[in-house]
Amino acid sequence: MNKSTIALPRRSILAGLAAAPGAAMLASATNALAQTASVAPAANNIRYLTQKVGDVEVYYREAGPADAPTILLLHGFPTSGHMFRDLIPLLSDRYRIIAPDLPGFGLTKAPPHGQFTYSFDSLAQVVNGFVEAINLKRYAIYIFDYGAPTGLRVAMAHPERVSAIITQNGNAYVEGLSEGWNPIQKYWKDPSDTNRQALRDFLKPDSVRWQYLQGVPDPTLVSSDGSNLDSYYLSRPGIDEIQLDLFLDYRSNVALYPAFQAYFRKEQPPVLATWGKNDPFFVPAGAEAYKRDLPKAEVHFFDTGHFALETHHREIAALIGDFLAKNR
Template sequence: MVGATTHRRMQLDDLSIFYRDAGPPEAPVLLLPHGYPCSSFQFRQLMPALADRWRTIALDWPGFGYSSTPDLTAFGYDFDAYADVLAKLADAFGLERYALWLHDYGSQIGLRHAISYPDRVTALIIQNGDIYEDVLGPKYAVIKAWWADKTPDKHRPLEAAVSEDGFRAEFIGEVADDVAMRVPPDLWKLHWPLMDTPVRRQVAVDLMEKLEANLAWFPRYQAYLRAHHPPTLFVWGPEDGYMPAASARAYHRDLPDAELYLIDRAGHWLLETHFDDALPLIREFLARVHA
């Protein structure tokens, strides 16, 4: 069936990785690393919508979705460890050239991968992924408060965010009510039970903590963009307290020719709320730069 998405597993060393795969095996590939607090489920609409001309592959990171959850002593659960998983997945598929989708934590992971393998990356599509410290949005205030004062009181909001209510707030807490109604509750109702284990809750909190060390990578990400100028499309939801419109526009410092679309009234999860606005932009871009 044309456009059908298959759901499979692969073994990468000691990791059991769940992934979704759509499109002809010989077609140009778009890799879809996911963000927080979600899984490959976030790409369930996009993958079949591109499958007539492109192959799309989306995985669940270790500790998320349907992938395995090694003990905290057996896997790093940081952006370097996840970038290593992405490289191993690409190698397992025998991929030599592909485009990358960058969103949320996936942008930190994907750009580390691009720095290591610049000759593989044909193009970038960036959906709300931040790499400029001076334009981080106001919602970073809670995390910054803990960075500045590592006390239990400052840490509790991070812990509280890793909950069903916290996930719900991430998905619908910033957009207007009529936009929020487009977001299916499955995103938190189905995902939270998968995340509600001691190790997975700790992983999610730890990743928020590790954003502080990740700031040191921001200049390296920017240097990669300046050095390689990958063809880049931005489809961005400006109603985002972590990554507002200024976070998108900042990329033009290093990619002045990149295509930037701020989708009106969309937020961090625009593929849920403004899919029909984003899809033509994505298809037209891929047809020009990743055929």
């Protein structure tokens, strides 16, 4: 397994962005990449690396001292490790931060649809292989959206590696699912082509932008860079079918909720829940439910939406720092 440094990530990405639909999306995505590359010295210089895991080449961000306690950041739909661009510099002065792009997202290279099983089991297997390939022995794990069922599979497979869990709108309880899941649940019950095609609206730029803004009291605080970059990645050939497969397979996560909860009860990992209380997909009851199995869980709500880091990265970073200082 080889690890290599991406020496000129912006050049190769920007060449591909020329094919992105619309000049506005290109300009905003360019701004996003420039923002990611402009890191303060306190961030210990974010490095952009790749690591082979079987047929997958995982692209990831790494920052912080190599000998510091590690935090593994797992993103959700429809984003990538880019979503952590504001959080990483606030933690990497005292933590080693690792933020991979999952297969089917961002800049991770994986076999095309039809040659690789795009399921949450597969995502977790790749993350487990990635953790082993870069020799992470123990780490706290930050789980968000799709990163939650992926990361919790990883934690169940190797509970001895996980020192703590930070869940930011990362659901593990049925009461956390909002009515926003109804169209997807309809697809679970009847995986017909009609129901599959009906979910394509979730992949459109307007829908992606809506996910960033819904529930945010002041939308002017949310840059368009992140959502436009996500929409570019979603526009690549074959990615739509991958995402539709994952919509269907999300039902496997709900089926695993009892197993996740049994893991919580048995292992009692320290848990910090930081939740955008206006999330249209994962409602506050999902955060409160952690206390049922983990009485010592810390739960904090913010007046924002699904992508809480867009508006509250400073507050969340402060909570993480205090929490991990107590749970190493």
